[in-house]
Amino acid sequence: MTFRFTVNGEPVEVKANGSRRLLDVLREDLALTGTKEGCGEGECGACSVLIDGDVVDACLVPVSQAQGTTVRTVEALAIDGRLNELQQAFLETGGAQCGICTPGMLMAGEAFLAGGAEPTDENIREAIAGNLCRCTGYTKIIEAIALAAQRRTDA
Amino acid sequence: MDRPSSTTRTVPPGLTFPETTPLVVPTDAPAPGRARPALPLRREGPEKLTGEAKYADDLVFPGAWFGATIRSTEPRARLLEIQLDDAFDWKRVVVVTADDIPGDNIVSLIDTDQPVLVPVGGEIRHQAEPCALIAAPDRATLREAKRHVKLRTERLPAVFDPIEADREFAHYTVESGDAAAAMKEAALVIEGTYRVGHQEQLYIENQAMIAVPRDDGGVTVHGSLQCPYYVHKAMKRALNMGDELAVVVQAETGGGFGGKEEYPSVIALHASLLAMTCRRPVRMIYDRHEDISATTKRHPAVVRYRSGVSDTGELIAQEIEVIMDGGAYCTLTPVVLSRGVLHAGGPYRCPNVRITGRAMATNTPPNGAFRGFGAPQTEFAAEMQINRLAEALDASPLDLRRRWVYRQGDTTPTGQVLRESVAGIEVLEAAAEASAFDRAHAQTHSMREGRTDGARTATGIGLALAWHGAGFTGSGEVKLASVASLELTEDGRIRILTASTEMGQGTKTIFPQLVADTLGVEYDEVEIAPQDTSIVPDSGPTVASRTAMVVGGLLIRAAERMRARVEEATGRSFADAYRGAGPMRIDEQFVPYPGEPFDDKTYRGDAYPAFGWAACVVKLDVDLDTGEVAVRDCVAADDMGRVIHPVLAEGQIEGGTLQAIGYATIEEMKLVDGRYLNDRMATYLIPTSLDAPRIRSIIVEAPFSGAPHGAKGIGELPMDVGAPAVVAAIHDATGTWIHYLPATPERILAALTGGPMPPPPGISLEAPEPNSPPIEDLPPGGDEMPFRAPTDPGEPR
Ligand code: FES
Ligand code: FES
Numbered sequence: 001m002t003f004r005f006t007v008n009g010e011p012v013e014v015k016a017n018g019s020r021r022l023l024d025v026l027r028e029d030l031a032l033t034g035t036k037e038g039c040g041e042g043e044c045g046a047c048s049v050l051i052d053g054d055v056v057d058a059c060l061v062p063v064s065q066a067q068g069t070t071v072r073t074v075e076a077l078a079i080d081g082r083l084n085e086l087q088q089a090f091l092e093t094g095g096a097q098c099g100i101c102t103p104g105m106l107m108a109g110e111a112f113l114a115g116g117a118e119p120t121d122e123n124i125r126e127a128i129a130g131n132l133c134r135c136t137g138y139t140k141i142i143e144a145i146a147l148a149a150q151r152r153t154d155a
Numbered sequence: 156m157d158r159p160s161s162t163t164r165t166v167p168p169g170l171t172f173p174e175t176t177p178l179v180v181p182t183d184a185p186a187p188g189r190a191r192p193a194l195p196l197r198r199e200g201p202e203k204l205t206g207e208a209k210y211a212d213d214l215v216f217p218g219a220w221f222g223a224t225i226r227s228t229e230p231r232a233r234l235l236e237i238q239l240d241d242a243f244d245w246k247r248v249v250v251v252t253a254d255d256i257p258g259d260n261i262v263s264l265i266d267t268d269q270p271v272l273v274p275v276g277g278e279i280r281h282q283a284e285p286c287a288l289i290a291a292p293d294r295a296t297l298r299e300a301k302r303h304v305k306l307r308t309e310r311l312p313a314v315f316d317p318i319e320a321d322r323e324f325a326h327y328t329v330e331s332g333d334a335a336a337a338m339k340e341a342a343l344v345i346e347g348t349y350r351v352g353h354q355e356q357l358y359i360e361n362q363a364m365i366a367v368p369r370d371d372g373g374v375t376v377h378g379s380l381q382c383p384y385y386v387h388k389a390m391k392r393a394l395n396m397g398d399e400l401a402v403v404v405q406a407e408t409g410g411g412f413g414g415k416e417e418y419p420s421v422i423a424l425h426a427s428l429l430a431m432t433c434r435r436p437v438r439m440i441y442d443r444h445e446d447i448s449a450t451t452k453r454h455p456a457v458v459r460y461r462s463g464v465s466d467t468g469e470l471i472a473q474e475i476e477v478i479m480d481g482g483a484y485c486t487l488t489p490v491v492l493s494r495g496v497l498h499a500g501g502p503y504r505c506p507n508v509r510i511t512g513r514a515m516a517t518n519t520p521p522n523g524a525f526r527g528f529g530a531p532q533t534e535f536a537a538e539m540q541i542n543r544l545a546e547a548l549d550a551s552p553l554d555l556r557r558r559w560v561y562r563q564g565d566t567t568p569t570g571q572v573l574r575e576s577v578a579g580i581e582v583l584e585a586a587a588e589a590s591a592f593d594r595a596h597a598q599t600h601s602m603r604e605g606r607t608d609g610a611r612t613a614t615g616i617g618l619a620l621a622w623h624g625a626g627f628t629g630s631g632e633v634k635l636a637s638v639a640s641l642e643l644t645e646d647g648r649i650r651i652l653t654a655s656t657e658m659g660q661g662t663k664t665i666f667p668q669l670v671a672d673t674l675g676v677e678y679d680e681v682e683i684a685p686q687d688t689s690i691v692p693d694s695g696p697t698v699a700s701r702t703a704m705v706v707g708g709l710l711i712r713a714a715e716r717m718r719a720r721v722e723e724a725t726g727r728s729f730a731d732a733y734r735g736a737g738p739m740r741i742d743e744q745f746v747p748y749p750g751e752p753f754d755d756k757t758y759r760g761d762a763y764p765a766f767g768w769a770a771c772v773v774k775l776d777v778d779l780d781t782g783e784v785a786v787r788d789c790v791a792a793d794d795m796g797r798v799i800h801p802v803l804a805e806g807q808i809e810g811g812t813l814q815a816i817g818y819a820t821i822e823e824m825k826l827v828d829g830r831y832l833n834d835r836m837a838t839y840l841i842p843t844s845l846d847a848p849r850i851r852s853i854i855v856e857a858p859f860s861g862a863p864h865g866a867k868g869i870g871e872l873p874m875d876v877g878a879p880a881v882v883a884a885i886h887d888a889t890g891t892w893i894h895y896l897p898a899t900p901e902r903i904l905a906a907l908t909g910g911p912m913p914p915p916p917g918i919s920l921e922a923p924e925p926n927s928p929p930i931e932d933l934p935p936g937g938d939e940m941p942f943r944a945p946t947d948p949g950e951p952r
Contacts, residue, residue, distance in 0.1 A: 033213035034206015036409070038359040039443045043836035046359055074206035087204040091196050094802040097810065098659030099203030100210065100360040100409025125844040132836075134359050134410050135659045137809030138844045140802075 005066045007032070008076035018064035023047045025063045026073060034074040034103045038132070045131030048104035049073050055111045055130070074103035077110070085155075086110060086148040095144035097135035104131050109145045119149035194800055195678040198663040199407070211363035211379045211406040212440045219365065219436035220249075221297045222429045225287040225304050226449065227279040230315075230518035230829030230919075232308035234273050237287050240303035248300045249433040251288040253277070256428065258395030262421055263388050266324075266485035269521065271393050271424045279308065280483035281520045282830040283449040285421070290429040290437050313518035313829055315919040317480035318457060320515035324481045325489035327496045329758045331568040332507030337472035341463025345543050349460065349536040351896040352916025353824035353831075354453035354817075356525055357841050358658075360409020361446045362418060366426035367436040373400030374427045380419035381411045382696035383654050387688045389420035394427055405686035411658040412814070413524030416698050417486050418450045447834040451523030452824060454491055454514070455480040455917025458499065458536035462544060463507075470505045470544075470559050477512035477533055480917060482521035488514045491522075493628050495529030497762045498875070500568055501537030502579045502622035503559040508568040519829045519919060524698060526811060527874035530623055531818065535896060538619040538879030543892065551596065552618050552883065553587050560620060571751065571761045576867065578768045578794035578857035583620055585792035585853045586770035592618060595774065599887050612776045615888025620770045621875035624763030625796075625859070625867040626701040629753035632764075637695035637745045639709035641670065641717055642684075647734035649674065651683045651710060653694040655702045660870055661803035662702055668800060669707050669864060673714035675730045692742065700767070700868030703799060705745065708862040713743040715863075748861035765859040767872040768794040771812065771880040773848075777888045782900030782907065784820050784885060786846070792853040793872050797865030801854060807869045808852035815877025817842045823897050826919035 003014045007030060014025055023040075026032045026049070038046035040059045047058040050072040051065075077084045083091060086109050096102040105128060112119075112127035124142045133141060202208035225237070237252055239245055253260050253274035262269040273279050273286045286306055291297035314320045338344060364378035373396060380386055383403040390401035403423070408415065422439050430437040441449075456479045463472035477495055481488035496512035541559075545552040560579035566572050587593070595616045602614060626632055640652035651670060657663040667681035674681070684690050694706045717739065718729045725732035748764035774788040791812045798804050821840050825832040833839045858865030878896055886892050891906040895916055905912045914920065 027213075031215075032206070033209070036210070036360070037212070038361070039836040041443075041835065041837060044359055074204075078205045083201060083204060087201075090204055091200045094197070094806045096197065096200055096203050097661075097806055098358070098360070098408065098410040099199075099208055100358070102203050103206050106204065121849065125847075128844045130843075132359060132841060132843060134357055134412070134814070134841060135810045136806055137811075137813035137850050138847045139809045139850050140806060142844070 001064070003063050003067045005068060006070045008072060014063060016063050019062045021059055022061040022063050022066050023058035026058060032073050032075050036100050036103055038100065043132070045104045045108065046101055048107040048131060050107055050111060053111065053114060055108050072107070074106055077106060085151050086113065086145070089144040089148040089151065093144040093147060094140045095136065101131060101133040105133065105141055109148070112145060113149055113152060119146045194802055195664055195668050197661065198667060198683065199657060208407040210360055210409055211365060211377060214365060214377055214406060216365060216367060216436035219438050220290040220292050220429070220433055221294050222288060222290045222426055222437045222439040223297050223301055224285045224425060225289065225301065225306065227273070227282060227284040227286055227306065229279060229308060229310055230282050230313040231311045232279045233311060234275055234277055234279055234286060234306060234308055236275060236307040238305040238307055240305070243300060243303035247296055248289050248291040249429060251428045251432055255432065256393055258393045261392060262424065263392040264417055264420070264486055265489055269484035269486070271421070278311070281518055282828070283520055284483070285425065288425050288429050290433050315517050315519065315829060317455070317478050317515040317517055320517050322516035324485050324514040324516060325492050326511070326513040327493055327758060329496055329508065329510040329568045331570065334472045334474045334507040334509035337507035338461065338463045338474060340465070341472055342466040343464040343544070343547060344461060345540060345547055346461040347539060347543065347894060349458045349539055349894050350456070350915045350917060351532045351535060352455050353522065354525060354822050355447055355824060355839055356412040356414030357839065358410030358412060358414055361441045361443055362415065362422055362450060363440045364419060364422040364426045365436055365438045366423065366430035368430045368434055371400065373402060374430055375402040375404060376423045376427060377404045377406050378419055378423060379408045379415055380405055381408070381415045381656050381658060381698060383656065383686050383688050384693040385417060385696055386420045386423045389424060390427060393424050399689070403688045405656050408656060408658040412526045413528065413698065414450060415658070416524040416696060418523065443836055444834055447839060448831055449520060451486060451521055453525035454488065454522040454529065454532065456495065456532040458533055460536050460540050462540045464544060464548065468548070468558070470503055472507045473500050473505050475499045475510040477510065479512070479514040479529070479532070480517050480519070480522060481514045482517060482519045484521040486521045486523045488522065490628060491524070491529040493529070494624065495533040497569065497624065497628065498530040498622065499533035499537060501534060501541065502561050502620055502768065503541070504561055504565045510568065519826060526814065527871045528699065530871070530875050531815065531878060534621045534875045535879050538621070539882065539892070539894070542879070542883045542886065551593065553583070553592055556583055556620050567762070569762050570759045576765045576796060576857045576859045578855055579620060579622065581855045581857065582768045582770040582792040582794050585855055586618070586772045586790050589792070589851060589853055590616070590772035590790040592616065592772055596887070603888065603890065611780060612778055613888035614774070614776050615884040615886065616772065616774045617880045617883025617885070617887055618770070618772050619876045619879035619883060621872070622766040622768055623700070623872045623875055625765045625767055626705050626763060627699050629755055629762055632705060632745055633747050635695045635745065637705060637709065638692040638742055639694045639706050639713060640692050640740055640742045641710060641713040643717060643733060643737035643739040645738045647737055649676065649681045649733065651681065652691045653706055653710070654686055654688070654691045655694050655706045656686050656697040658697070660807060661800060662697065664803060665703060665707060665799045666710055670710050670714045673711050674718050675728065676733070700870040700872065703866045704796070704859070704862050704868045707799070707864060707866060709743040709745060711863040713741040717741050764861050765796070765867050767796070767867045767869065768855070769872045769876045771876040773877070773880040773884045775881065775884045775888065777885055777903065779907065782904035784881070784898065784903070786816055786820070786848040786881065789816070789848045789850045790853065791850060791873055792855055793869060794855040794857045795869035795872065796862070796867030797856055797858040798854050799864065799866055804854055804869050805852040808873045809850045811871070811873030812850050812877050813842055813847050815874050816881060818896060819878035819881035820897055821899065823899060823916055828922035829919045
């Protein structure tokens with residue numbers, strides 16, 4: 001089967017079995033290895049990407065479901081080699097340690113910022129509840145998202 | 156221990172403790188994690204944030220095959236035959252067995268007991284033990300091939316309980332004064348038996364290794380690993396290779412926490428054997444299920460503890476027995492036990508101490524390194540004792556620690572005089588002040604007094620204190636004789652050469668920072684060479700919180716020498732002159748820190764060059780209906796010597812503290828027939844952002860003069876102190892002491908209601924009888940709590 005959808009602004013055409021995981025299509029067929037696999041069963045969120053703006057676990061999505069959608073991955077965030085506000089905030093606050101959860105966290109954070117909810121501690125915790133981090137204790141990730149939210153409001 | 160049952164509410168008016176009251180942080184403390192533009196930013200941060208960083212599974216090697224491991228499904232058995240089913244065309248794949256190992260069938264570490272693959276005729280000693288390997292050109296073929304392999308075995312009786320085990324990996328005794336005699340003199344004696352279970356590191360990146368055969372007959376492995384030279388040593392021995400033929404390159408590593416200290420050697424050997432056989436790159440990327448089933452965990456332990464207090468209120472005697480479960484093979488167990496034993500007394504002055512420890516072999520997967528490395532197990536017991544002593548003496552747990560904590564000039568049970576950098580009291584006071592401990596403790600106390608039968612939740616606050624020896628134990632650093640190098644290249648670049656790995660803790664940031672500061676150049680002017688054994692010297696493993704202190708110290712000395720040499724030769728400042736002053740390379744080797752050398756036989760002398768100190772205060776709610784614990788707030792004060800990079804250091808404190816909270820509350824491996832039952836992320840739970848409290852980290856700096864920059868290390872310290880603080884808070888809330896970690900809802904509820912206590916952690920249940928219900932459906936536990944000290948006053952009365 002051939003599937004057509006948009007990835008990071010580019011139209012793509014993928015020939016694959018419809019049950020092939022979107023995660024594998026991204027990582028192996030499209031060489032977008034920024035999206036990570038931590039569990040393969042929807043528990044860790046390391047594979048989080050945005051489909052039409054919603055955070056999904058790419059390990060649970062068959063490529064057939066991506067047909068006609070717009071997919072965004074971590075590779076889309078930096079513009080012309082410059083970190084975006086959220087990435088920059090992660091860098092400054094220490095929100096990324098080993099970095100393996102980071103792409104997924106960033107996508108969950110992007111969706112949260114786009115949603116426009118008040119960047120309270122509680123709301124941010126809720127927004128990243130599907131993304132496990134074993135390194136940071138979450139404190140600095142939450143600060144990073146709050147800092148980015150503040151900078152976007154200020155801008 | 157009784158469920159609070161008073162019917163009148165006695166909370167004085169005006170004394171309230173609303174659920175959301177945060178612990179108070181002193182106003183002059185920097186906001187944790189506040190962006191500090193003056194500090195260098197994480198060196199590899201941009202790559203990690205853009206998805207460009209290449210972790211092992213992101214690396215592409217054209218034509219690579221996929222490797223898999225055939226594992227045992229019994230805890231102990233004789234391997235009689237590896238059967239390859241004729242229904243499969245075996246020419247499509249390669250199969251490797253023990254017979255194909257060119258060198259010794261040994262995973263080289265402390266001992267030589269662990270085989271790379273169990274040979275036919277050999278003994279399987281644990282579930283998920285590697286017996287054969289397969290590589291195939293694609294995953295589907297690999298899966299099909301795996302289905303056509305069978306292990307024919309003869310089952311042997313297995314041992315699961317370290318107390319019943321008869322095979323010992325190591326034993327140690329630490330003794331000072333006469334503990335038995337002093338115990339008889341004591342006015343108060345408290346004893347208890349504490350048990351802790353396995354803990355899974357659960358780095359979010361699974362173990363991964365890719366082996367690439369080279370034309371010269373050697374193999375290069377690229378993997379997720381902490382210790383390139385451990386892997387290198389293992390390859391040389393099992394693959395019968397010289398120094399140059401075995402090459403180990405660290406890929407970006409998605410967390411380790413000790414879990415990638417020794418196990419990567421096993422995977423590197425497996426991938427290499429397959430790659431040498433099929434003559435192409437072979438990828439061995441574990442999935443989560445395989446990773447949890449097969450790789451190392453934190454050692455379960457039983458700690459029997461007796462403490463004696465004199466009639467003047469001094470701690471005068473400690474008798475401690477530590478039993479650790481090493482699992483089926485030795486791995487690093489002797490060193491883990493050693494650290495556990497040396498920390499078992501806790502950070503308290505006591506003239507009469509006897510600590511014995513033994514590590515036993517069971518038929519469970521080998522246990523190994525995990526952040527804290529034996530100390531979290533024994534310090535949990537030590538702090539439980541102190542908190543129970545405070546209760547028995549009707550003293551504040553804070554005051555008791557103020558009184559007993561080591562001060563400068565005190566002597567530890569190994570005879571080590573704590574000459575400097577002794578900050579137990581500082582971290583204690585910092586945590587107590589930031590959490591307003593006394594006031595909060597008084598409040599929770601009166602809330603408990605006034606609680607009615609209908610109360611649904613109980614709030615408690617708990618305190619714990621710990622010490623953690625910096626760097627390798629005893630003579631470890633001397634034996635390692637690590638080297639770190641600094642290079643000035645011909646074209647004027649400054650390059651750091653060490654084998655110290657980055658796995659999130661910040662090695663690649665603090666090293667250039669230290670070197671740049673010493674040389675008087677900008678952070679960005681200092682490069683760091685890849686962790687590749689063909690390029691960098693053996694600076695020892697990246698473990699034991701030793702990187703900042705030991706290797707960082709070597710780099711500073713190398714930089715001082717380089718700076719002096721360039722400035723002498725040119726008469727100009729290093730920053731002005733260095734670009735034309737190369738090539739030059741400075742190799743700096745470890746020289747022992749000042750102090751009494753440690754005697755490995757008598758366990759006397761300086762066990763560590765210095766200690767880090769940590770205090771933790773936890774506030775939590777216990778749901779009295781479900782036994783669930785919600786940790787609401789946490790203050791962690793840690794002394795790591797001179798801090799190099801506050802943001803990274805806080806990151807270590809926060810991350811380590813949350814791992815400790817997970818250890819205390821929810822993280823438990825359950826075993827049946829020696830196999831981990833909850834071997835998936837859906838069943839082995841770690842704290843999410845919703846479970847995690849806000850963690851307020853306080854950095855305390857008591858510099859260590861033996862290191863040129865005064866640093867002592869921080870990685871493991873927070874792990875020692877969180878769990879006992881949580882259990883103290885559960886007691887404060889409910890009046891119940893939980894002696895087993897984790898303090899799961901089932902254990903708390905059983906303690907509150909006097910119902911059947913779930914089985915102790917860390918011990919495998921026997922295999923269920925055929926036709927019995929699946930083990931997951933069995934009700935938890937028997938009604939008996941084994942190993943409880945009969946006179947334990949903290950137990951149900
Ligand atoms: S890999 Fe998709 S949720 Fe873990
Ligand atoms: S930074 Fe390592 S798992 Fe989040």
